[in-house]
Amino acid sequence: MIVLIDSDILIEVFRARNSDIMSKWTNLSNSNATILYSPITAAEVWGGARTAEFERLTDLFGTLSCISIDEESGRRAGSYMRQYRKNHAVDIADALIAAGAVASKAALWTRNRKHYPMKDLAFFD
Numbered sequence: 001m002i003v004l005i006d007s008d009i010l011i012e013v014f015r016a017r018n019s020d021i022m023s024k025w026t027n028l029s030n031s032n033a034t035i036l037y038s039p040i041t042a043a044e045v046w047g048g049a050r051t052a053e054f055e056r057l058t059d060l061f062g063t064l065s066c067i068s069i070d071e072e073s074g075r076r077a078g079s080y081m082r083q084y085r086k087n088h089a090v091d092i093a094d095a096l097i098a099a100g101a102v103a104s105k106a107a108l109w110t111r112n113r114k115h116y117p118m119k120d121l122a123f124f125d
Contacts, residue, residue: 001033003124004067004101006110007044010037014045014053014060024109028124029063037064038100040093067106073099080118088117 005013012021028035042061049057077095084090094115101108107124108116116123 001031002036002104002106003028003033004036004038004097004104004106004108005041005064006097006108006112007041008111009109010041010045010060011048012111014057028109034106035064036067036104036106037061038067038097039069040096040100042066044093067100067104069096069100070103073103076102084117088114090115090117 009021009025012018013025016022045057073096076099077092080095080098081090081092084095094112098108098116098118098121100106101122102118102120107122109124110116113123
């Protein structure tokens with residue numbers, strides 16, 4: 001199994017306040033799953049981080065693998081934006097995360113499913 005972690009989940013894991021998410025995280029971490037994150041998630045998380053959190057964040061990101069966003073993913077994200085921006089307000093960050101998940105054959109773990117109406121995107125439950 002391959003799982004791409006969205007920013008909202010990674011922030012919850014970092015804060016360790018939500019017992020349901022932490023339980024799922026523990027089970028996922030102890031499985032044979034490959035756990036990925038997007039450079040978009042890194043930018044969002046690091047953009048909101050406090051200096052005192054840097055060391056713990058570095059450790060957390062060190063346990064995961066970062067996907068690449070290449071031209072194919074950029075084109076797919078552009079297609080998602082054309083298709084879903086008007087009716088679903090899909091922004092470039094969510095479009096790129098979704099495209100990265102699809103390109104990586106990963107299930108996306110997010111609590112914001114309304115941001116991801118893409119039909120070819122699988123979700124982690």
